[in-house]
Amino acid sequence: MALSQEFQDAVKQGKIRLVKTMLRDSIVSDPTFAAFDEMMQAAKGLPGLIEVHDGEKFHFDTAYWTNEYMAEQITRILSNFSQERLDLLKGMSKQLNETVSQERPEEGGRADKPEARRARKRLINVKDLDFSSRPRQADIGIGVAIAGIGMSVVGFALSKDLLIKLGLLTMTVGDLLVVTGMPRAERDTAGL
Numbered sequence: 049m050a051l052s053q054e055f056q057d058a059v060k061q062g063k064i065r066l067v068k069t070m071l072r073d074s075i076v077s078d079p080t081f082a083a084f085d086e087m088m089q090a091a092k093g094l095p096g097l098i099e100v101h102d103g104e105k106f107h108f109d110t111a112y113w114t115n116e117y118m119a120e121q122i123t124r125i126l127s128n129f130s131q132e133r134l135d136l137l138k139g140m141s142k143q144l145n146e147t148v149s150q151e152r153p154e155e156g157g158r159a160d161k162p163e164a165r166r167a168r169k170r171l172i173n174v175k176d177l178d179f180s181s182r183p184r185q186a187d188i189g190i191g192v193a194i195a196g197i198g199m200s201v202v203g204f205a206l207s208k209d210l211l212i213k214l215g216l217l218t219m220t221v222g223d224l225l226v227v228t229g230m231p232r233a234e235r236d237t238a239g240l
Contacts, residue, residue, distance in 0.1 A: 051090055059091050067091050068129050072122060073216045075137050076200045079145035084138075101130035113140045119193035122219065123226050145201055193222025 058066040071091070074084040091097055104124070107117065118140045125133050196219025203211030 051086060055087060056090070059094060062094065064094060064096055065126065067094060067097065068126055069220070072125050072137070073219070075134070075141050076122065076197060076219065077204060077212045077216055079142050079204060081138060097129065098131055098134075099129050101132040102128040104128070104133075106132070106136050108136070108139075110143055113143050115144065115194045115197050116190065118144060118197055119190050119219075119222065122197070123190075123193060123223050126223070144197070145204060189222045189225025189228075191222070192225055193219050196220070196222055 052070075055067070055070050057063075058070065071084060071087055074087055075081065078084065106121075107113070118137070121133060121137055121140070125137060196215045196217070198215070199218060200212050200215030203209070203213075203215055
């Protein structure tokens with residue numbers, strides 16, 4: 049795969065936030081991580097690319113790996129672009145893409161196997177979401193980011209580039225809504 053001119057220019061110009069955003073988006077859009085690996089190789093000399101982990105404890109139990117948890121981590125990666133968080137996102141992206149692949153109907157059949165039904169349940173359960181402690185705009189942002197993740201995952205599973213790109217754009221809009229909906233003190237603490 050050839051690196052996009054936009055990515056090459058961002059690296060040359062030292063646009064660290066844009067480079068991080070493009071790397072993050074490649075994790076969601078390509079669960080083989082071929083694009084991510086190539087992009088990381090090109091950006092490895094960029095000062096400040098990989099940060100020291102902020103100490104957040106992650107859920108490595110795949111039962112916690114829902115679209116909501118992934119949306120939270122995708123949003124947080126831009127404020128703490130650590131190797132630990134990258135590894136978590138790569139694992140979640142791979143898992144969620146495998147889940148969607150299990151749901152795809154076989155030739156002439158349906159994906160009604162018990163494991164496919166469990167996988168669908170695991171992707172996201174709106175009843176389990178707790179929005180009581182976050183501001184309303186941040187809630188909307190998380191929902192938009194989740195929708196973007198879902199569109200990208202489905203786009204990848206169906207090999208539809210337009211759907212992948214729309215999903216990434218939707219996810220970015222969700223990120224912006226979350227960040228701008230956070231109270232000023234919380235944004236300052238997160239370094240945004």
